[in-house]
Structures are given as C-alpha cells and as structure tokens.
Amino acid sequence: xxxxxxxxxxxxxxxxxxxxxxxxxxxxxxxxxxxxxxxxxxxxxxxxxxxxxxxxxxxxxxxxxxxxxxxxxxxxxxxxxxxxxxxxxxxxxxxxxxxxxxxxxxxxxxxxxxxxxxxxxxxxxxxxxxxxxxxxxxxxxxxxxxxxxxxxxxxxxxxxxxxxxxxxxxxxxxxxxxxxxxxxxxxxxxxxxxxxxxxxxxxxxxxxxxxxxxxxxxxxxxxxxxxxxxxxxxxxxxxxxxxxxxx
Amino acid sequence: xxxxxxxxxxxxxxxxxxxxxxxxxxxxxxxxxxxxxxxxxxxxxxxxxxxxxxxxxxxxxxxxxxxxxxxxxxxxxxxxxxxxxxxxxxxxxxxxxxxxxxxxxxxxxxxxxxxxxxxxxxxxxxxxxxxxxxxxxxxxxxxxxxxxxxxxxxxxxxxxxxxxxxxxxxxxxxxxxxxxxxxxxxxxxxxxxxxxxxxxxxxxxxxxxxxxxxxxxxxxxxxxxxxxxxxxxxxxxxxxxxxxxxxxxxxxxxxxxxxxxxx
Numbered sequence: 001x002x003x004x005x006x007x008x009x010x011x012x013x014x015x016x017x018x019x020x021x022x023x024x025x026x027x028x029x030x031x032x033x034x035x036x037x038x039x040x041x042x043x044x045x046x047x048x049x050x051x052x053x054x055x056x057x058x059x060x061x062x063x064x065x066x067x068x069x070x071x072x073x074x075x076x077x078x079x080x081x082x083x084x085x086x087x088x089x090x091x092x093x094x095x096x097x098x099x100x101x102x103x104x105x106x107x108x109x110x111x112x113x114x115x116x117x118x119x120x121x122x123x124x125x126x127x128x129x130x131x132x133x134x135x136x137x138x139x140x141x142x143x144x145x146x147x148x149x150x151x152x153x154x155x156x157x158x159x160x161x162x163x164x165x166x167x168x169x170x171x172x173x174x175x176x177x178x179x180x181x182x183x184x185x186x187x188x189x190x191x192x193x194x195x196x197x198x199x200x201x202x203x204x205x206x207x208x209x210x211x212x213x214x215x216x217x218x219x220x221x222x223x224x225x226x227x228x229x230x231x232x233x234x235x236x237x238x239x240x241x242x243x244x245x246x247x
Numbered sequence: 248x249x250x251x252x253x254x255x256x257x258x259x260x261x262x263x264x265x266x267x268x269x270x271x272x273x274x275x276x277x278x279x280x281x282x283x284x285x286x287x288x289x290x291x292x293x294x295x296x297x298x299x300x301x302x303x304x305x306x307x308x309x310x311x312x313x314x315x316x317x318x319x320x321x322x323x324x325x326x327x328x329x330x331x332x333x334x335x336x337x338x339x340x341x342x343x344x345x346x347x348x349x350x351x352x353x354x355x356x357x358x359x360x361x362x363x364x365x366x367x368x369x370x371x372x373x374x375x376x377x378x379x380x381x382x383x384x385x386x387x388x389x390x391x392x393x394x395x396x397x398x399x400x401x402x403x404x405x406x407x408x409x410x411x412x413x414x415x416x417x418x419x420x421x422x423x424x425x426x427x428x429x430x431x432x433x434x435x436x437x438x439x440x441x442x443x444x445x446x447x448x449x450x451x452x453x454x455x456x457x458x459x460x461x462x463x464x465x466x467x468x469x470x471x472x473x474x475x476x477x478x479x480x481x482x483x484x485x486x487x488x489x490x491x492x493x494x495x496x497x498x499x500x501x502x503x504x505x506x507x508x509x510x
Contacts, residue, residue: 054352076349078346080345084273086341139350
C-alpha cells in the first residue's frame, strides 16, 4: 500500500503581478519519502514551499497540509532562514523550542547531533554561513516534524556538513517524515531523493520516482536528466504528470 | 477519528499561549528592549533637568505655580512614547526582515493570530516603557526640584498626568507594532515613524491645531494632559480618539494579513 500523502497541492497557481510564478502545480509528499524539487532560478521552487506553509495567497488551487499550530508539524528552512542576528544561538533555539512544543532535552540532544553546541553562546551575527545553516536546520528539526521542507539546505555547508545533512534527511524519512528538498545541487540531491519534481516556468515538467526519470531519459544522473528535460519544449513532454506519492 | 471536544477547544488556546511565550521571550532578547528603555529614561530625565533649570527662575520670581511646575516637568515623561513606538515597530519589522515571521505565524496558527500575539506583546512591553517613563519622570522631577530648593507639590493632577504618561507609552507601543506590521520594511518604517512623530505631526499641530488635535499625536497630547495648547481635546476624548486610530490601524493590519503574502 502506498504511504499516505501528508501534503497535497491541487492545481496551485500563484501570480506576482504579471508574472505567473506557479501554474496548476500538482504534487504530493508522502510519509517516509524524500522528494527533490529542482528547476532553474525563478521556476517557483521557493513559492511551492511557501504555498505549503500557507505563507502566500494562492491565485488558484488548494493546499492540504498539516495545520499551523504549536506542535511543529512542519519543519522548514527557507531563505531568509529566520535567524535574528541579535540573538544568541541558545536564545534562538529556546524561542523555536517554545513554538515547536519540544522539550529542553530534545533541544539539547538535537543541538549536539547537529554540531552547534560549541557556538551556542555566540550571537547569530557572528556565525559563518555554514554555522547559520546548521542552526536553521536544527530549528527545522525541533519537535519531530511530520513534514520537512528544505530550501537550498546545502548553501554554505562544507562537504562533511553536506554528508551530515544527507544522513539527517534520510533519518527523518526513516522516522516517517515527508521531506521536500529544493536544490540546485543535483548530484547531491540524487544521493538522497527517492522522487523528483522538475519545475520549470511554474509548471511541473516531471513528477515521479527518480529511477523512472533516469529510465525515461535513458541517463545515469539527475543532472543529465534535468538538462535534457529543461531544454525540451513542454509539448514534447511525456504525459507523466502524476504527483509523487499517488503512484 | 476526531479529537475529544475539550482537546479541540484547548488546542488553539495552547497554540496561542506558546506563541505568546515565544514572542515575549523574543521581545526581551537582544539589545533592543534594554537599550531603548535606558535611552528613554536618560533623555526624559535630561529633558526634565533642562526644562527645570529654565523654569525655576519663573518659579522663584512668583510667575509660576509650584504645582504646575511639578506637573509640567512630570509630563515630559511622555518622551518615552517615541521609544515605545520604535520598539513596537521593531517587534514586527525585525521578524519580517530576518524571515522568522514565517515560523512565528505557523506557531501562532496563522498571520491574523500572530498579529493578536504581537498586539499583546506590544501592550506588555509598552506598559514597561510607560511604568519606567512615569516612574523616572516622577523621580527626576522630585530630585531636580529638591536639589534646587524648590517645592515638589503633588496633587490629583500629578497622578492623572503620571497615568497619562504610562498610558501613552503603553498604547504607543501597540501603535508602533501595528505600523511595523503594515510597513514591514524596518528602516523605511522607522524613518517614517520618527519623521512623522518629530517633524510632520508637530508641524501640523502648530500650523493647524484645530485639525492637528485629531491626529494620533494630538490625541496623545490629550492623554498626557498637556493643556498648554487651547485646542487640546479633553482627556477622555483623547483616549477615545487614540483607540480609534489603533482600531483603524488594527483593521488595516488584519486586512493586510489576509490579503498580502507573509513572506
């Protein structure tokens, strides 16, 4: 039996003035699956994440996702990552902990797991980009979210930290979370994603298992598949538009 | 399966409570609150000391009533209002600037509920500004007058003025939070608030007092009972008018939170 979809976007459209950021986007995020969201700059990837979080007013369509509330049912890292530079890391996490309904113990364990204990007393403005990203990821994980949304999570991370992040992502999926990772780092994404959504010009050009995409394009890497797909006119696309988690 | 009725009822309350706890912690973190409080107290006290030195000659010459001098010095505590308003602006714009508004809105259960949280936090913070402004103004007035061998005369008007100073800062912080919510851009909103409060509004009050008294600043003048200007409204009308301005801004903020993208 297919895992239940925790997030479902149906015909989601979003306009910013004259620009159509999203156009009839259909997607589903299922428990235990890692979905990679790829597309060029301006494709609407960040807008998809914001739509799931209810941060943007949709022009059309609907979003079904865990409701907003004290328990952090959705953990997320957006750009900007939501870190007040005037706060210390410890204070920031305390604020997030209160909103996420997480215990102090969990916060301490997670801080250690994410390697931020060493600079917990520092103000966020003094941290490096990679350290800030670690803090943002820790914040997203507080409260054991059912859904994890990560927008360019490897930004500023060194190779060791990227490997650490991949292990975190897989761990969350194994615990039953639905994970959506938006990234331009296609080689990295290929290592963790079970499914891929290719978004171009606000439209879903492919949505399905990574293995299906590679087989369809007869290539070995996500990068090759992405470039092939992004250079192909939309009317030559295979009619495979079914959202992941539905197949 | 549906949640028990009691659980369904308590969930939004718990959500609001934890969002409120987080926002109160956020408000008192960093330099902003202590920095602005210290600045407000320092500048208010400086203004009281400076004004006292120019007024004492009049008092000693018999041209000024001691009770009126005490009360007019105390009313200079209204200066805390600007800092309370700035703090209110920062409460909202900082979150928009760094993007934490997304997490806060999710935690509160949506943007309109976060707005409610911000208003409550602004009321609490504003009360702190008001208490310190009124308290330090009382203290500074007492100290400066006794050190210059002038009588400190406390009467009913003194307490009404102190309450006015407290109220004007408390409500001023809410006013700032609402303006911050509407403006979002930190620097632009701060510049607009400071320019309006220090330059534009006093200019209108001076040039067209019959109109200016209905502006937020005119209403605030009535609240802290500065009746030197004959156009100043009665205190109760000042409260009512300023609450009207707050209601207008809150209404605009609610509409904004329902129509505009949060991030």
